[in-house]
Amino acid sequence: MQKVDVEQALLKKEYLRKMNYLAHLYLSGEDEHVLVGNFIGDYVKGKQFQRYPLQVQSGILLHRQIDWFTDRHALVKDCGNRFRENYGRYAGIVTDVIFDHFLAARWTDYSASPLRPFAKKVHAVLLTNFALLPKRVKLFLPFIIQHKRLESYASLEGIHESLAIMGTRTSLPEEADFALEVLQRDYESIRQEFEAFFAELVDFVEANFEVYIQKPALK
Incomplete structure (x- = not known):
């Protein structure tokens, strides 16, 4: 197998891990190294986190705790059940994407910084720390930046x-039409589930x- 084929196989496998990148990045607060660790958390197994600088280690461990909390939450499971018929065991990945949509779409309710500057800052931090990123993350990061994934989730078109x-x-599974149909049908119910969970x-x-998160000033 040629090198490019190996890289594409890795990308195919790894891109299907937890997809709620925006939530993890938001929950990193203001420390850039915590952000890096939180972003790469799915790709650092076991005690491998000890190879990283201390604040990156903190971000990796934070990522694991966020996943622990999320995976066990009843509202997340309820949302995933809506997509299980067509997505099966991948329903949780769809839920991650859908929840990131509500975070992006209602971003001004959660962050003092607009979404576009936040995304640009994240891109700059990750590129500055590119040498620290696992190889698999280096493979898909250009795709996320080029296609403005963090921003695109704010629209239904971007989700689809x-x-x-x-x-x-x-x-x-190739069920994007089904996912969008369910999202549009149950939009308000899912939004309420997301807001309560988040x-x-x-x-x-x-x-x-x-972690200190800069939230918008109270109106």
Whole structure:
């Protein structure tokens, strides 16, 4: 197998891990090295995190705790059940994408910084720390930057496009139309589930980790 084929196989496998990148980045707070660690958390196994600088280690461990909290939450499971009929065991990945949509779409309710400057800052931080990124992350980071994935989730078109691309280039079922239909049908119910869940997740992170999130001023 040629090198390019190996890289494409890795990309296909790794791009299907947890997809709620925007949520993880938001929950990193203001420390850039924590952000890097939180972004790469899925790709650092076991005690491998000890190879990284201390603040990056903190971000990796934070990522694991966010996933622990998310995977066990009843509201996340309820949302995933809506997509299980056509997505099966991949329903959780679709839920990650859908929840990132609500975070992006209602970004001004959660962050003091507009989404575009936030995304550009994230891109700059990740590129500055490119040498620290696992090889698999280096493979898909250009795709995320080029296609403005963090920003594109704010629109239904962006969600559909992402799921469609994943359906053709990864092992995710090609059910983007179904996912969008369910999202549009149950939009308000899913939004309420996301908001209730995410409020608890933010409280969990701020109460248990040294993370400061710049939220918008109260109106």
